[in-house]
Amino acid sequence: MSAKWEKKGTNDGELTFEIGTDLIKSGLDRAFKKNKKSISVPGFRKGKVPRQIFNEMYGEEALYEDALNILLPEAYSNAVKEAKIDPVDQPKIGVESMEKGKPWVIKATVSVKPDVKLGKYKGLSVPKESTRVYKKDVDAELEKRRQNQAELVLKEGKAAAKGDTVVIDFNGTVDGKPFDGGKADNYSLELGSNSFIPGFEDQLVGHKAGDDVDVKVTFPKDYQAKDLQGKDAIFKTKIHEVKEKQLPKLDDDFAKDVDEDVDSLDELTDKIKKELKDKKEQAARDAVEDAAISEAVDNSEVKAIPQAMLDEDIQRQMDQYLAGMQQQGINQQMYFQLTGTKPDDLKKQFADGAEKRVKTNLVLEAIVKAEDIKPSEDDVKAEVANLAKQYGMKEDAVKSALTDDMLKHDIGIKKAIDLIVDSSKEAKSTSSKSESTSKKSTTSKASAKKTSEKKSTTKKSTSKKSTDKK
Secondary structure (H helix, E strand, O other): OOEEEEEOOOOEEEEEEEEOHHHHHHHHHHHHHHHHHHOOEOOEOOOOOOHHHHHHHHOHHHHHHHHHHHHHHHHHHHHHHHHOOOEOOOOEEEEEEOOOOOOEEEEEEEEEOOOEEOOOOOOOEEEOOOOOOOHHHHHHHHHHHHHHOOEEEEOOOOOOOOOOEEEEEEEEEEOOEEEEEEEEEEEEEEOOOOOOOOOOOHHHOOOOOOOEEEEEEEOOOOOOOHHHOOOEEEEEEEEEEEEEEEOOOOOHHHHHHHOOOOOOHHHHHHHHHHHHHHHHHHHHHHHHHHHHHHHHHHHOEEOOOOHHHHHHHHHHHHHHHHHHHHHOOOOHHHHHHHHOOOHHHHHHHHHOOHHHHHHHHHHHHHHHHHOOOOOOHHHHHHHHHHHHHHHOOOHHHHHHHOOHHHHHHHHHHHHHHHHHHHOOEEEOOOHHHHHHHHHHOOOOHHHHHOOOOOOOOOOOOOOOOOOOOO
């Protein structure tokens, strides 16, 4: 096959290639076999007409379109390999010539990955992250666990305060009319939890069990139920009980209650300190990695990124996110209903970081090529075993879901990341500067390695709206 690539724009061009006469003959035979059962010729039963008779009556050219459709996928794929280009979208196919007895000439308009001009990516200076655990951090974690162990006890004759839980009946109306979801009996509500619309919980503070309270609120303008957005409402509320948290003492008994592996408060404190240290060290490693990758990407130059690449990235992010919701028992329709959002809202959210994510992958792929990183078969076997363990799958299932090319691509990306990070140098910096650098980075190890939607799930909230808000 003779394939010729001619660049016409920044990322566009024309791929001209031929389909040889031997392949054309094979394609025509397959096209005839495909269609002969539906061909009607006087004197012959359907499916029994000889090829020569068909050619005489209809002409061999009647099979050209079907033959081309049969041959084109493989012919195009081979032409792409021969021309050594990397298409990012479906080509626009045009026929240059289909003369009988001669090779067919096909021209495809193709968008390809943009060229990457690498900048400095080794020996980068990145902020040094603190891994120190302070006493206040340990105390805060102890208090968190203490709060989780709290018991609710009745406050006899006392007014409700923030942090207390009230058991209430409520019946809401807008313009004197009830609305869906505006009524409940014996509902337990923690005051200060912000689980109801703004202002509702505050108006119950200071009231006692037995009180009747008219709670007056205004629904937010972005409330999930559109017919209630911005509307004034009155909730006739009956307080049945007021309960307060009774916190356990911070002693050895408490320690043993919250962690069966310790025998004293001192042991629990030491264990928490170690856990926090491990988390900070991991966070520091992640921050260094993010900063190094982000700097390598910023140092590189990528001209215009094809829209097809951005669209593909956004769609993959959406699919991964919704797949994560599905794993939690929330299907796509339910998700959009509960959050009061639409697919376009989710698309806009992921569109914000699409250019950075795509550029990151392009730069990492360029580093793989520049460093001639070639994963071995042993690397592939290890990756398959790792993924099988990570996702609780059998290795054969992983192999069937991901091709060797996909696995080698991901392994190469990981090796490129390791090269960038291992060669980087940590520089001392103020914590504020370090935090700023960390926040500036929009690249993460997970996002940099993504090439298959089956390999990761983005867990990112798209809405602060709660289904508990009334």
